[in-house]
Amino acid sequence: MQTWGKLAVRWGILGVVGLIITVLWTSLAQAKIQRLKIAVAPLGWDTNITWLQSRSGMLDKRPALEYLIGIDRQTGAYVPQLAETWEMAPDGRSWKLTLRKGVMFHENWGVFSAKDVRHAIFLITQPESVQTDAGLWRTLMGIKKTDSIEEGAKKVEQHVEIVDDHTVIIHTELVAPELVDTLSAKNDLVMESKARWDAGGKELYVQKVVGTGPFEFVERKVGAHVLYKRVANHWRQTPEVEELEFRWVPEGVTRLATLIAGEVHIADVDRALQQDAVAKGMQIVPSTQTAFAHEWLFGGMYFATPDKLKAKAPFMDKRVRQAMNMAINRQAVADAILGGKTQPMRVTRFHPQEDPALWPEIYNPDWDRQYEALYGYNPDKAKALLQEAGYGAGFEFTLYLYTLPGLPEILDIGQALALDWEAVGLSPKLVEIEFTRVREQYRTKSIHGSVWALRGSPNALNLLRIFNKAADSVVYAYEHPYIEERLAQLGTVVDMKERARLLREIGDHKFFEFADMPMFWLHAEAGVNPKFIAEYTFPGSITGFFTHLEYVKLTP
Amino acid sequence: MQRYIVVRFLQSILALWVMSLIVFCLARVTGNPLDVLLPMEAGPEEYERIAKHWGLDKPWFIPQDWSQPFDTQYATFMGKALRGDFGNSLKWQGYTAMNLVLQRLPATLELAGIALAISVVLALPIGVLSAALKDTAFDNGGKLIALLGQSLPSFWLAIMLMWIFAVILGWLPTSGRGGLTHMILPAISLGWFQVAALMRLVRSAMLDVLDSEFVKLARVKGLAEWKVVWKHCLRNAAIAPLTYFSITAGVLLTGSVVIESVFAWPGTGLLAVDAVRARDFQVVQAIVIVFAAVFILTNLLVDILYAYLDPRIRYQ
Numbered sequence: 001m002q003t004w005g006k007l008a009v010r011w012g013i014l015g016v017v018g019l020i021i022t023v024l025w026t027s028l029a030q031a032k033i034q035r036l037k038i039a040v041a042p043l044g045w046d047t048n049i050t051w052l053q054s055r056s057g058m059l060d061k062r063p064a065l066e067y068l069i070g071i072d073r074q075t076g077a078y079v080p081q082l083a084e085t086w087e088m089a090p091d092g093r094s095w096k097l098t099l100r101k102g103v104m105f106h107e108n109w110g111v112f113s114a115k116d117v118r119h120a121i122f123l124i125t126q127p128e129s130v131q132t133d134a135g136l137w138r139t140l141m142g143i144k145k146t147d148s149i150e151e152g153a154k155k156v157e158q159h160v161e162i163v164d165d166h167t168v169i170i171h172t173e174l175v176a177p178e179l180v181d182t183l184s185a186k187n188d189l190v191m192e193s194k195a196r197w198d199a200g201g202k203e204l205y206v207q208k209v210v211g212t213g214p215f216e217f218v219e220r221k222v223g224a225h226v227l228y229k230r231v232a233n234h235w236r237q238t239p240e241v242e243e244l245e246f247r248w249v250p251e252g253v254t255r256l257a258t259l260i261a262g263e264v265h266i267a268d269v270d271r272a273l274q275q276d277a278v279a280k281g282m283q284i285v286p287s288t289q290t291a292f293a294h295e296w297l298f299g300g301m302y303f304a305t306p307d308k309l310k311a312k313a314p315f316m317d318k319r320v321r322q323a324m325n326m327a328i329n330r331q332a333v334a335d336a337i338l339g340g341k342t343q344p345m346r347v348t349r350f351h352p353q354e355d356p357a358l359w360p361e362i363y364n365p366d367w368d369r370q371y372e373a374l375y376g377y378n379p380d381k382a383k384a385l386l387q388e389a390g391y392g393a394g395f396e397f398t399l400y401l402y403t404l405p406g407l408p409e410i411l412d413i414g415q416a417l418a419l420d421w422e423a424v425g426l427s428p429k430l431v432e433i434e435f436t437r438v439r440e441q442y443r444t445k446s447i448h449g450s451v452w453a454l455r456g457s458p459n460a461l462n463l464l465r466i467f468n469k470a471a472d473s474v475v476y477a478y479e480h481p482y483i484e485e486r487l488a489q490l491g492t493v494v495d496m497k498e499r500a501r502l503l504r505e506i507g508d509h510k511f512f513e514f515a516d517m518p519m520f521w522l523h524a525e526a527g528v529n530p531k532f533i534a535e536y537t538f539p540g541s542i543t544g545f546f547t548h549l550e551y552v553k554l555t556p
Numbered sequence: 557m558q559r560y561i562v563v564r565f566l567q568s569i570l571a572l573w574v575m576s577l578i579v580f581c582l583a584r585v586t587g588n589p590l591d592v593l594l595p596m597e598a599g600p601e602e603y604e605r606i607a608k609h610w611g612l613d614k615p616w617f618i619p620q621d622w623s624q625p626f627d628t629q630y631a632t633f634m635g636k637a638l639r640g641d642f643g644n645s646l647k648w649q650g651y652t653a654m655n656l657v658l659q660r661l662p663a664t665l666e667l668a669g670i671a672l673a674i675s676v677v678l679a680l681p682i683g684v685l686s687a688a689l690k691d692t693a694f695d696n697g698g699k700l701i702a703l704l705g706q707s708l709p710s711f712w713l714a715i716m717l718m719w720i721f722a723v724i725l726g727w728l729p730t731s732g733r734g735g736l737t738h739m740i741l742p743a744i745s746l747g748w749f750q751v752a753a754l755m756r757l758v759r760s761a762m763l764d765v766l767d768s769e770f771v772k773l774a775r776v777k778g779l780a781e782w783k784v785v786w787k788h789c790l791r792n793a794a795i796a797p798l799t800y801f802s803i804t805a806g807v808l809l810t811g812s813v814v815i816e817s818v819f820a821w822p823g824t825g826l827l828a829v830d831a832v833r834a835r836d837f838q839v840v841q842a843i844v845i846v847f848a849a850v851f852i853l854t855n856l857l858v859d860i861l862y863a864y865l866d867p868r869i870r871y872q
Contacts, residue, residue: 042830044592044593044647044834045647045648046647047649047651048650049649049650052649054593054594054595127605127609130594130595130602131595132596132597133597134602135597135598135599135602138601222648222651222656222660223660223826224732224733224820224822247820248820250817250820251817251818251820253715253718254715254730254818254819254820257722257730260723261722261723261730434587436587436591436592437587439591440588440591443591443600466596466597473599474598475596
């Protein structure tokens with residue numbers, strides 16, 4: 001009887017254990033997700049209006065919108081999107097585009113056509129627009145700062161010629177051989193519906209993001225999330241997931257927690273937390289293309305503006321600039337702070353693979369060959385150069401420390417550089433400051449005697465126009481009559497080989513003059529939970545990084 | 557009593573006006589919003605154009621042209637603010653500043669309300685019993701709670717709670733606003749410090765009162781101990797905790813910045829931080845005025861409660 005009792009208890013325990021295992025097993029077996037959730041740090045902007053934000057604010061609108069020219073997620077190449085073909089006229093002042101037929105706007109706002117292209121250019125050039133490319137488009141359309149919205153619209157109408165519903169010619173005031181880039185998804189010209197504007201103008205645009213993209217806008221909860229649903233039978237790619245949600249999560253630790261807990265499926269994981277993520281079974285997926293560059297700049301390099309130049313400042317001496325470059329142990333910084341996941345940068349924002357796609361032969365192989373001798377880590381040579389320049393006893397300068405989106409490690413990098421410079425006898429004074437204060441200083445050409453850091457996307461010409469132009473520019477980092485002359489020529493020369501030659505000459509000048517302190521190229525990285533996501537490929541060369549979400553493959 | 561309330565009300569209006577002046581100036585002293593909000597690529601022409609469009613090219617107080625004396629930033633701000641319009645947000649384009657604050661206020665009220673409830677529900681009985689059972693195991697336990705509550709940084713506690721209960725155990729969501737489960741961790745993190753502080757205050761106030769002559773008399777007269785403690789002592793010990801409670805209410809409403817940030821809770825604390833970072837003057841002004849109004853209103857209510865609790869104040 002006792003034996004029977006014991007057997008019954010044993011079988012009972014076994015049964016309970018079996019039941020628990022079954023319940024656990026079924027709960028662990030993940031069903032395919034219906035809503036793809038992505039946790040990202042809040043953007044600088046939280047709005048449905050595409051022209052009242054800068055490029056980084058496009059991240060949460062891109063799923064619903066499309067561009068004339070797309071970017072291939074594997075190769076980073078320009079690929080047809082809403083424009084099937086594009087061709088520049090020999091004079092470089094007009095581009096003919098053939099548009100894709102039969103593409104519908106969401107919510108039945110009609111078929112995409114040439115008038116929507118003109119409308120997109122009107123939106124980005126209107127007086128209130130703060131989009132990143134707004135200034136460029138206004139210049140191309142000949143819009144003056146005193147022009148009213150109506151005058152601007154008229155100029156856009158004159159410059160954007162509608163040949164027929166699916167052919168449009170964009171005439172520009174200046175030669176614009178790189179317009180293919182400006183029209184692409186790397187930049188800002190998104191296609192929105194003219195019919196919708198005519199129906200309700202800005203009031204309607206505030207409410208929703210409406211485009212032709214693979215996801216249709218559902219709702220925006222300011223400060224919380226943006227939600228989309230998929231477009232069935234989309235002309236380009238129908239997403240596997242039914243819904244897509246961008247969730248704003250300010251803290252890096254919380255983003256990691258949401259990813260590990262399975263509440264989101266893709267997240268922006270801080271570099272400092274990536275090892276923890278991997279240890280918990282997450283994957284860190286790098287972009288296929290270089291995402292951004294990181295460089296340090298010398299303040300006060302106003303060689304083309306003599307009244308702003310302080311000729312006796314130490315940074316004016318090329319040997320000092322070379323010494324400061326040679327004092328930096330870039331490899332140690334890359335390994336210790338950036339996990340070794342960097343690519344060396346020879347000349348600030350001159351990319352060896354991406355720039356040649358626009359300008360063949362822009363990249364000088366000598367930069368690679370001579371880099372070690374001229375820029376490589378060599379504290380003894382750095383000290384000798386400083387001695388030669390008359391600064392054997394060193395000198396004091398300000399090193400600004402602040403964080404920038406996407407590269408919070410700038411603070412650590414700055415501190416590492418300070419140690420390197422102290423090791424060769426220099427006296428950097430570390431000043432923690434809000435970035436906007438530094439911005440005020442460099443845009444007013446008053447950042448003498450300081451070094452500061454920036455990050456940004458590759459594109460040599462954009463960089464030169466922003467950093468190295470002496471007037472009507474933005475950053476005023478290093479300017480020189482030699483560069484001015486070539487930038488002026490670039491305003492008229494159309495031939496891409498010739499443009500490449502001019503750009504390369506500027507690159508040579510910057511390289512051999514030690515104009516700044518180029519550091520690294522970096523890839524964007526996405527934290528992915530492999531329980532839910534089988535494949536996510538993104539180029540990273542598009543600001544905001546988390547693009548091409550319509551191609552995400554789910555774990556079966 | 558009526559005169560007391562009217563005077564306090566008029567003082568509150570004056571305080572609000574002074575606050576508006578301070579926030580107007582301080583917001584602008586921090587720098588130019590264009591340096592935050594315009595893209596890196598924006599040149600001098602874009603700066604000029606947008607400054608004009610957003611009215612940032614106008615002088616703060618003294619008009620350039622006296623034929624248009626109200627063509628200043630402050631006159632524009634006050635003119636609209638008096639009608640409840642704090643202007644359009646610079647960062648959250650398409651939204652008015654007040655609309656944003658009102659949209660986000662319920663989330664903060666919800667969180668602060670629960671945190672406040674937790675702090676009162678826990679602190680009051682623990683504080684009273686700790687005093688009544690002085691130097692017992694219960695009192696020592698209460699002291700330990702107070703020590704931990706006041707020494708653990710709220711962001712650390714928040715992250716620990718999140719990792720234990722959301723990531724490891726999977727019982728609760730990590731972050732965001734949703735149902736009741738979403739509120740538990742942020743409310744505990746937010747209320748934890750207040751529990752400790754309020755409990756200590758209740759305990760020490762109760763100890764003072766328990767030692768009073770009238771308490772001894774009540775006991776001598778044979779009143780039940782629970783009645784002595786919970787009715788007579790607590791009411792007399794309430795002034796100090798009440799003062800702290802009014803501060804706590806304000807702090808919980810305005811000081812939830814860290815917790816809202818850790819738990820991605822879309823409330824006004826997070827909004828305030830984002831607006832300050834973006835130098836979104838309009839939103840900063842609207843938030844500070846609303847917060848100030850909440851503080852002033854809470855203090856006004858507490859002053860009235862003082863008068864109710866303490867007849868000496870009423871008859872002054």
